[in-house]
Amino acid sequence: MLSYRSLIAGLVLLTLILGACKQEGTVVSEEVKVEGGDTTAQSLSLDFTEIELKDATYLVFRQELSLQDVPGFLAIEADSLNNKANRGGVKAAGPMTSLFYVWEPETGTADAAVALPVEKGTKLSPYVSITLPDGPALALTMDGPYDRLSAFHYALSAELQTRGYKPVAPSIEEYIVGPLETRDAQEFKTRIIYPYTK
Structure with missing residues (x-):
């Protein structure tokens, strides 16, 4: 079973990826606060070929x-x-x-x-x-x-x-x-x- 924290992190990553789908070679970076006040930064580059x-x-x-x-x-x-x-x-x-x-x-x-x-x-x-x-x-x-x-x-x-x-x-x-x-x-x-x- 996924923990709440894993679920939130997964949803954030999915949101970042879907938001990046509009342009090739896009780099997306965002600081995200998760349960307990921890801060994580995630970035992802999508290069559609x-x-x-x-x-x-x-x-x-x-x-x-x-x-x-x-x-x-x-x-x-x-x-x-x-x-x-x-x-x-x-x-x-x-x-x-x-x-x-x-x-x-x-x-x-x-x-x-x-x-x-x-x-x-x-x-x-x-x-x-x-x-x-x-x-x-x-x-x-x-x-x-x-x-x-x-x-x-x-x-x-x-x-x-x-x-x-x-x-x-x-x-x-x-x-x-x-x-x-x-x-x-x-x-x-x-x-x-x-x-x-x-």
Whole structure:
């Protein structure tokens, strides 16, 4: 359960991010007073990048589950997929990835997948091979722990809406440096990608 202090800090961060969504490369800094009179300063730079995705093939394990089960599902299944791929001699064509087809806070449900990018034609039981099409996308890169991931997703969603773009599922998280590479969360580097149509 989140503490009151964590909840307030999270809401403040979300407010800062959403307020920064109107301009590229915006740096937002604000001093915030929280419970007990403590003062914290938070700053965040959002650099939205327009990219052109190439079609990509993935080995995936996809599941519908509750939002609270998503982090555990992703951690366990990414580790399992990585281990099975290594044992099966499957060479990754990129970093471990998560795909999000549905994210419904109102119902508390998600449709998510762990995904390993591979060459076309690669098979590994029990995983399904899929190919995501090429097309335009908007991306943000986040350095450090995953505690700000939701805020980055909200920022991308808001920026798409501001630009008049329609999101195309799935949204993508690429773990350029993640738990499979390091135990130090400060070294994590995650690219969040929202494919879209105009």
